[in-house]
Amino acid sequence: MWFSKNIDQPQHIEVRESQLHGRGVFAKSKIKKGELIEQAPVIFLSNDEKETLRFTKLYHYYFLLDRPEKQTAFSFGYASFYNHSPQANAYYTFSGRKNALNIYAYRTIEAGSEITINYNGRPDDKSEVYFPSQDER
Structure with a gap:
């Protein structure tokens, strides 16, 4: 195998086709609230590095942060495949100390259900989320 055996992939979730948008993350077993x-490990990008993403397929897969020194994070694992929902069943936090994005269940998620996050940060935020079209990239 070309990857380290020390990397733990979550056994209770999987990525597969989503009715919301392309691929999504789904619960393989029941996940309790909290x-x-x-x-997921992250790397933080400078503003210049973030701008270069505009010319790649990675452009739709990064997280914006409201931190002046670290404005953008690119996440590994499954984190970039969680779809947006204004009624999200999960939420995320960043740990700068661990350089990680933590995804938590906002409410109990049944096996087979898609796990969604609100791209605005809070699970119940009703603000519009702007998704640029292919022409705007």
């Missing part, structure tokens, strides 16, 4: 779903 449970850590995934701790």
Whole structure:
């Protein structure tokens, strides 16, 4: 195998086709409210590095942060495949100390259900989320 055996992939979630948008993350077993779903490693990008993403397929897969020194994070694991929902069933936090994105269940998620996050940060935020079209990239 070309990857380290020390990397733990979550056994209770999987990526598959989503009715919401392309691929999504789904629960393979019941996940209880408050449970850590995934701790995904991240790298923080400078504003210049973020701008270069505009010319790549990675452009739609990064997280914006409201931190002046670290405005953008690119996440590994499954984190970039969680779809947006204004009624999200999960939420995320960043740990700068661990360089990780933590995904938690906002409410109990049944096996087979898609796990969604609100891209605005809070699970119940009703603000519009702007998704640029292919022409705007």
